[in-house]
Amino acid sequence: MKTNDDDNAPLPPSKSALKRAAEELQDLGKQLVAMQESRLAELPLPDALRSAIAEAKRIKAREGLRRQMQYVGRLMRELDIEPLRQALSNIDAQRNNATRRFHQAEQWRDRLLKGGEDAITAFATAYPTADAQALRQAIAAVATAHGAAAGGVSKVLWKMVLAVIEP
Secondary structure, eight states: OOBOTTTOOBOOOOHHHHHHHHHHHHHHHHHHHHSOHHHHHTSOOOHHHHHHHHHHHHOOSHHHHHHHHHHHHHHHHTSOOHHHHHHHHHHHHHHHHHHHHHHHHHHHHHHHHHHTHHHHHHHHHHOTTOOHHHHHHHHHHHHHOOTHHHHHHHHHHHHHHHHHHOO
């Protein structure tokens, strides 16, 4: 941090630094406004901020929304933001883990449909709780299904795989 040579006291933050910090808080506020109510309820927010976010969600007028977002940013300047950032990063991590598991289940489903008995053995080895006989039956059902029914049966297989993959 810069110091003043005369009295060796640290200089206050610049006006630009204060503006950047305020804009960062407003961006965080935009994330909160865009968030679903169920996710928002999990966050440690004071009542005034929670009601300001609810009001911002209700506002449709552009200028009114801009002013409300500034108000949300001002309320956030009064908070300790670190617990909120930590909670948001935890939510993002949970969402990323769920997406990763979904993709993994899709990959296993495709591999099971194309790989035959070797793929079933590999899946059963990777996930000992898997019911190989139920997987064989689901794969056979996908193979015999035609048209729109094939997609539904394939989804059943995906759900079976996902149930085994998820802890």
